[in-house]
Each structure stands twice: as structure tokens, then as C-alpha cells.
Amino acid sequence: MTMKARVTVTLKNGVLDPQGKAIEGALKSLAIEGVNSVRQGKVFDVELDTIDKSRAESVLKDACEKLLANTVIENYRIEVA
Amino acid sequence: MKAAVLLFPGLNREGDVVRALRQAGADASIVWHADHELPAGTDLVVVPGGFSYGDYLRCGAIAARANIMDAVRKHAAGGGLVLGICNGFQILCESGLLPGVLMRNRDLKFVCKMQHLRVERNDTVFSHRYGKGQIIKVCIAHGEGNYVADQPTVERLEGEGLVAFRYTDADGNIGGAANPNGSINDIAGIYSANRRVLGMMPHPEDLIDQLVGGTDGRGLFESLAQFEKIAA
Numbered sequence: 178m179t180m181k182a183r184v185t186v187t188l189k190n191g192v193l194d195p196q197g198k199a200i201e202g203a204l205k206s207l208a209i210e211g212v213n214s215v216r217q218g219k220v221f222d223v224e225l226d227t228i229d230k231s232r233a234e235s236v237l238k239d240a241c242e243k244l245l246a247n248t249v250i251e252n253y254r255i256e257v258a
Numbered sequence: 259m260k261a262a263v264l265l266f267p268g269l270n271r272e273g274d275v276v277r278a279l280r281q282a283g284a285d286a287s288i289v290w291h292a293d294h295e296l297p298a299g300t301d302l303v304v305v306p307g308g309f310s311y312g313d314y315l316r317c318g319a320i321a322a323r324a325n326i327m328d329a330v331r332k333h334a335a336g337g338g339l340v341l342g343i344c345n346g347f348q349i350l351c352e353s354g355l356l357p358g359v360l361m362r363n364r365d366l367k368f369v370c371k372m373q374h375l376r377v378e379r380n381d382t383v384f385s386h387r388y389g390k391g392q393i394i395k396v397c398i399a400h401g402e403g404n405y406v407a408d409q410p411t412v413e414r415l416e417g418e419g420l421v422a423f424r425y426t427d428a429d430g431n432i433g434g435a436a437n438p439n440g441s442i443n444d445i446a447g448i449y450s451a452n453r454r455v456l457g458m459m460p461h462p463e464d465l466i467d468q469l470v471g472g473t474d475g476r477g478l479f480e481s482l483a484q485f486e487k488i489a490a
Contacts, residue, residue, distance in 0.1 A: 192361075192406065193361070193406070193440075195361070195362045195363070195364060195365075195366050195404075196362060196366070199366055243323070244315070244319065244320075244323060245315075247316055247319065247352065247359055249357075249358065249359050249407070249408075250359050250361070250406065
């Protein structure tokens with residue numbers, strides 16, 4: 178009676194991402210070509226004790242708003258399997 | 259002046275904050291994060307620096323959701339004084355007591371050094387023992403001190419005089435290499451709209467003894483110890 182979900186948190190457009198920039202530079206130094214830019218985010222794999230998809234989505238939305246994302250600078254995306 | 263210094267797992271600056279408050283004549287005690295209430299008669303809550311919860315998720319994010327923070331929000335809503343230093347500033351931003359967020363430093367380095375600041379105004383409970391525009395030498399030690407807020411918020415902070423301190427060089431010059439972390443408008447600390455909540459990245463509590471490099475941090479704690487001089 179569980180279901181799995183994935184929450185992806187990314188920086189909003191326009192928010193400077195120094196870590197992404199550093200990774201971008203490192204890829205260039207490895208001669209990996211064709212990479213225009215890199216933005217770093219976070220992935221949370223969550224197991225829920227429900228099989229109700231809309232219930233799962235509302236729990237995760239609450240989790241994102243209260244903790245997983247700082248909505249001043251970050252967007253989140255919820256995918257329920 | 260009765261001060262409550264909060265302690266979360268991973269903070270490490272609480273002892274120095276208590277020492278600085280007591281040196282200035284304040285009564286200071288440490289309050290554990292899992293408590294639900296502040297001690298009766300608390301005038302000031304200090305959230306000190308360190309690495310609460312190992313900086314997991316985002317700096318200050320987990321501490322900002324601790325039990326005691328509901329009491330701190332209530333205290334602030336009633337006009338009570340709150341000071342957040344370094345990780346404490348990050349916790350105040352994450353808890354919604356101050357706007358904006360502290361991002362990774364511009365150069366991705368943890369910066370640990372002496373740092374000069376300009377005192378932007380000296381008519382607040384936190385700053386009345388300084389001169390207006392005075393350049394003080396304190397220190398910084400952070401990896402995520404790059405203050406960011408959206409444009410309307412920055413305009414409001416500037417327009418309402420809510421920038422408390424700006425980074426400068428030793429001569430008081432602002433900008434360029436004087437800004438250690440890329441903070442917008444060289445912001446080192448900000449006030450809430452009523453100027454009763456202050457968040458700052460630098461550590462005034464480290465500069466209270468000539469033995470360790472200076473005493474410019476004392477002014478902030480002496481201001482707080484005599485907070486009644488500034489009308490609420």
C-alpha cells in the first residue's frame with residue numbers, strides 16, 4: 178500500500194547558480210563539447226503510505242511549500258509514479 | 259536586558275554570543291531548540307552561527323522549522339527583538355522573519371577573514387552605540403553569505419532604510435573586492451520593517467576583546483544591553 182514519487186527542485190530562472198557554473202567549467206575542461214549551460218538542482222525520491230494519487234500530490238505539495246523548496250529562489254516539480 | 263540564545267544541533271557560536279552579551283551587561287541563557295516556549299520576560303532572542311543540521315537541504319532550512327521557532331515568530335510579531343548571526347541569519351530568512359535568501363558565495367569559496375563594515379544607521383536598538391556611517395572591523399566565516407532577493411524586495415529594503423550593514427574595505431570603500439561574497443548592493447545585514455529583527459552574516463561576537471584582534475563588535479551588544487534608549 179505504498180507508492181513512489183519523485184520531487185525535483187530547481188533554481189528559478191534568473192537566479193545565479195555558482196555551482197552550476199563551476200560544473201559547466203569543469204565539463205569544458207574535460208573537453209566535453211556542446212554543453213551550453215548547466216544548472217544544478219535536487220531530486221528527492223519519496224515513498225508514501227497511500228495509493229491515492231491526488232492525496233500523494235497534495236502531501237508532496239505541502240512538503241515542498243513547507244520544507245523541500247525555498248520558493249523565493251526555487252521551483253519544484255512533483256511526479257507520482 | 260534578558261536574552262535567550264537558541265541552540266540547534268550543529269551550531270557552534272553560542273558560547274561566544276553569551277560571553278559578548280554578558281560582557282555588555284545583559285542576562286543571557288541558552289535555550290534548546292526542542293523547547294516550545296522562550297523563558298518568561300525574554301527581551302531578545304539570538305540565533306547564533308554554526309552549521310545547524312550540517313547545512314543539510316539548505317543552510318538553516320531544517321532549524322527554521324524547529325518547535326522553538328514558532329515561539330520566536332510570536333515574540334517578533336509582538337515587537338520582541340531578534341538577532342540572527344551567520345547561520346542564524348540564514349535561519350531567520352528560511353523561517354520567514356526576514357526576506358530574501360543567502361546563496362553560495364560568488365567565488366564558491368568558504369571565506370574566513372577579517373572584514374570591514376559600514377554602519378548604515380545608528381538609531382536602532384542594535385546600533386545606537388555606533389556612529390552613523392562608522393566603519394567597523396569584525397570578521398566573516400561563511401560559504402553561503404551571498405544575499406539575494408527579488409528586485410521589489412531590494413528596492414523596499416533600500417527605500418525604507420532597512421540595510422543595517424554593508425561590506426567595505428578598510429578605508430570604507432564599497433564595491434568590487436570589498437564585497438567578499440557577491441551580495442546584492444554589498445548587503446551584510448538587514449532589518450525587518452520595524453527594525454526589531456536584525457540578520458547579519460558577519461560575527462560581531464568574535465571582536466569583543468583586544469586579545470583576539472579588536473573590540474568593534476562590542477558596540478552591537480552594548481546597544482542591545484541598553485535597548486530601552488530606543489523607543490519601540
